[in-house]
Amino acid sequence: MTFKFLHAADLHLDSPLLGLATKSADYAARVDRASRDAFENLIMLTIDEGCNFIVIAGDILDGDLRNFETGLFFIDQMRRLDAAGIRAFLILGNHDAENRFAAKLSMSANVHVFDSKQAQAIAIEGLSITVHGRSFPQRDVTENIAREYPAAVAGHFNIGVLHTACQGSESYHALYAPCTVEQLVNHGYDYWALGHVHGRAVLNTNPHIIYPGNLQGRSSRETGPKGATIVTVSDGQVIEVEHRDLDVVRWVALLVDATGAETQTTLLERIRSAIDQASADAGDRALAVQLRLIGQTILHHRLLIDPQSLRDDVAALLATLAGDFWLEKLVVTTASPSQPNALDPTVSGRLAAEITSLDTDETLNGLVESQLAEVRTKMPAGAHAEAFFEALRSEAPARARALALSLIDATEAGDATH
Structure with a gap:
């Protein structure tokens, strides 16, 4: 028997893209739907790939959002999956627990939201699959809740859905529901679908323990491709794990070497070349650019004394390029020639x-x-x-x-x- 499922996490629907929306009303309008568009990409991917079900490992909404329309949008997307015969298994993460709307959403029949009081095991009829999970009862969950997850069901492919700061992968994220890779490996499940950490990470492969990362980068520290993971299972074994990019606005950090540049024109040509390459690498997505200038150049003192002039020139350059770009940050770390x-x-x-x-x-x-x-x-x-x-x-x-x-x-x- 072969089946597919999609693993996503940290949707943070309608969360603002920090550092962009406040800088330009026009650009804000273009990026305002970024998280929704990325989620619609995910729903379409799930349907197009013929996935049997989807698991979402928490933080569907954003903790400080108070717009019920966001919840209605999510419900509507779940109905699209229902129409395609696809089930959804969700846990609520720390941001969802903080949001007053998350626990009150009335989901379609294809959706199961795991209980927040104790971990549950839900079997999928006809597929010999059991999905285990527990939602956060409040934002600050500091105990190791994975210890309480049910034992693996014999003869089933067991999936654990967990919102956690797994030891060694916490990055800048709060230390909620801490656990270790060794603990998860020894629990006996075949796949752990993790959420909370926004960077993609494969913590283990036998069994697979994976953070898919968030769908859409939200700030300058969330650079690079963002998306979800498609898992293919055959005869009880994971045979393929494939990450798919779903973001619509990508944060990129570019280093441009100004060494030897004697004119602003030369420097701008190098910046143009770096942005052209980044755009091609990103599949022509909209780019939020963090630009850092390095190297030794006689332009050094001018760049530091009058950074606004350079920023204006770069902004003008971006406006001439065929694509949707925004200069989120410009940092000059050049030096005078030795x-x-x-x-x-x-x-x-x-x-x-x-x-x-x-x-x-x-x-x-x-x-x-x-x-x-x-x-x-x-x-x-x-x-x-x-x-x-x-x-x-x-x-x-x-x-x-x-x-x-x-x-x-x-x-x-x-x-x-x-």
Whole structure:
């Protein structure tokens, strides 16, 4: 007997794409449906591939969303599966438990939502398959709930659906429902369908223990392809595991080497080439671009002193390209061309040496923290604020030193022309 199922997780329907929607009303309108479009891609893939059923390992909705229309959209997509004769097995994750609508949705008959009080085992008639799962009763589930999952059913292909921060794979995710790979392997199931961690990961292959990742990247730390996993089983053995890309807006981090570039035109040509390649690699999807410039160039001080000019030029470049692109972030980490190691006796040379040799991190971090404390009081509460503050803490000292050195370089360049 051969069958297929689709494993997805972390839909986060209608979650905003952080860093994009606030920058352009026009672009916000284009990316507003990104999570819904990605989910519709998933439903169509499930039907087109002839999957027998689908498992979704939690975080269908987003915790801070309060729009009931999102739930109605999800219900409508489940009805599409029902019309195609496809069953769905869902668990509610930490974001769903936080959302006041998730537990109140009235699903079609093909959908089973696992109980939040205890783990359940649901057999699929005619296929010798048992699906095991448990929903989160509240957001903060800190105990190892996988220990309580039912024993494997003899003679069945057993699937465990679990929303978890499995040890070693947590990344930046909260440590909810912790477990270990060894524990899951020893539980006796044939496949563990995990959710919660947004990066794709195959933690084990016998049995398969897999995070499919989320369907649609939501911020600059969720770069690269996003989608779901199709699993083919024959005679009780997994014979194929295939990841499919379903995202509609892709976050990409591009490094462009400015070494030897003597004009802004040359630099922009290199940026164009990098974006063209990224677009081709992404299958011509819309791209949210994080651009980092590296290398040694005589343009270094100009790039640091007037970053807005470069940003405007890159934005203008993107507008001329055949595709849907947005410059989400531009970071300049270039350097001036190397100079001989001899000490420069000039005032600016001695000042540059002091700036380079002085470890200013502690001082600057103190200044940064005092400013952040003031900013924090004015920001609305949110889970993403801390990531913003951490980026400022890590980048501010080095950027201040680089800017100071660039000002010296610019002064020397100006003096040389008089």
